[in-house]
Amino acid sequence: NAGVTQTPKFQVLKTGQSMTLQCAQDMNHNSMYWYRQDPGMGLRLIYYSASEGTTDKGEVPNGYNVSRLNKREFSLRLESAAPSQTSVYFCASSEVTGATEAFFGQGTRLTVV
Amino acid sequence: KQEVTQIPAALSVPEGENLVLNCSFTDSAIYNLQWFRQDPGKGLTSLLLIQSSQREQTSGRLNASLDKSSGRSTLYIAASQPGDSATYLCAVTDQGGKLIFGQGTELSVKP
Numbered sequence: 117n118a119g120v121t122q123t124p125k126f127q128v129l130k131t132g133q134s135m136t137l138q139c140a141q142d143m144n145h146n147s148m149y150w151y152r153q154d155p156g157m158g159l160r161l162i163y164y165s166a167s168e169g170t171t172d173k174g175e176v177p178n179g180y181n182v183s184r185l186n187k188r189e190f191s192l193r194l195e196s197a198a199p200s201q202t203s204v205y206f207c208a209s210s211e212v213t214g215a216t217e218a219f220f221g222q223g224t225r226l227t228v229v
Numbered sequence: 230k231q232e233v234t235q236i237p238a239a240l241s242v243p244e245g246e247n248l249v250l251n252c253s254f255t256d257s258a259i260y261n262l263q264w265f266r267q268d269p270g271k272g273l274t275s276l277l278l279i280q281s282s283q284r285e286q287t288s289g290r291l292n293a294s295l296d297k298s299s300g301r302s303t304l305y306i307a308a309s310q311p312g313d314s315a316t317y318l319c320a321v322t323d324q325g326g327k328l329i330f331g332q333g334t335e336l337s338v339k340p
Contacts, residue, residue: 147326158332159273159318166326174327206272210328217263217275218320218328 118142122207122221129197129228137192137224139207147210148190149174149218150182152203159206165190197228231256231323235331242309243339250304250334252319257297260322264293264304267316267333276317277304309338 120141129135141148146167151159151174161174163182171182179201181193190209194201204225210218232255242248252262261280265273277286277293279302285294292305302319318333 147328149328151330156332159320159330161327161329164327172325172327208273208328210322215260215280217278218322219275220265220273222272 119219120207120209120221122205122224124224125222126225127227129194129226131197131199131228133197134193134195135197136194137205137207137226138189139191139221140189141207141209141219142188143209143219144187145209145211145216145219146187148184149208149210150180150190150192151206151208152176152201153206153223154203162192162205197226199228202226202228231259231321231327231329233319233321233329233331235317235319235334237334238332239335239337241337241339244309244311246309246338248306248309248336250306250317250319250336252302252304252331254300254302254321254329256323257300258324259297260324260326262293262295262302262319262321263328264291264302265318265320267318269315273318306336309336311338311340314338 123138149164150162165171165184168187207221264276279295290307316333320330
């Protein structure tokens with residue numbers, strides 16, 4: 117019963133470095149999401165994928181890219197990290213029709229110095 | 230553009246009180262509405278999901294209602310306990326499949 121697995125759990129980057137956050141779900145969900153959570157800002161949608169092979173921008177996509185590698189995996193890439201991208205990142209999955217609840221990973225705490 | 234608002238932003242109550250958390254959304258074209266709980270430093274845990282055709286859902290001491298036409302939902306917590314202290318978030322799934330969150334209500338239940 118793994119649910120949604122995110123790696124890594126913690127990461128410190130220097131400004132300008134790149135990295136990829138990995139997310140995998142084992143519930144056969146069609147939809148996957150990447151959010152960032154900052155104090156006082158709630159969860160803001162970065163990108164989402166309604167189904168394998170499709171991705172769409174959310175509220176705050178600038179500075180990020182995503183890949184829906186297959187139905188299970190959805191990765192988030194920071195090409196050139198900036199201090200403003202210091203945040204907690206969450207991956208989630210659900211069914212696009214909203215017929216089931218959404219499940220979340222435990223988060224990745226990223227610090228860019 | 231769908232916007233989700235939660236009121237109040239923070240709430241402190243003594244143990245044993247019944248309480249209501251509010252959530253409103255601007256576009257009634259939704260698939261569902263969900264309530265989540267988040268403990269400090271942790272991920273989100275789903276509490277209740279209400280499909281767009283439903284009016285309410287219950288789980289133990291929790292009851293969530295949905296009035297889609299007015300764009301409102303409430304989460305009722307009966308007989309609150311210190312262990313209920315957490316941040317509660319509501320989210321709607323819009324017709325495009327996006328899951329959009331409110332900013333949450335931080336609940337503190339005092340012993």
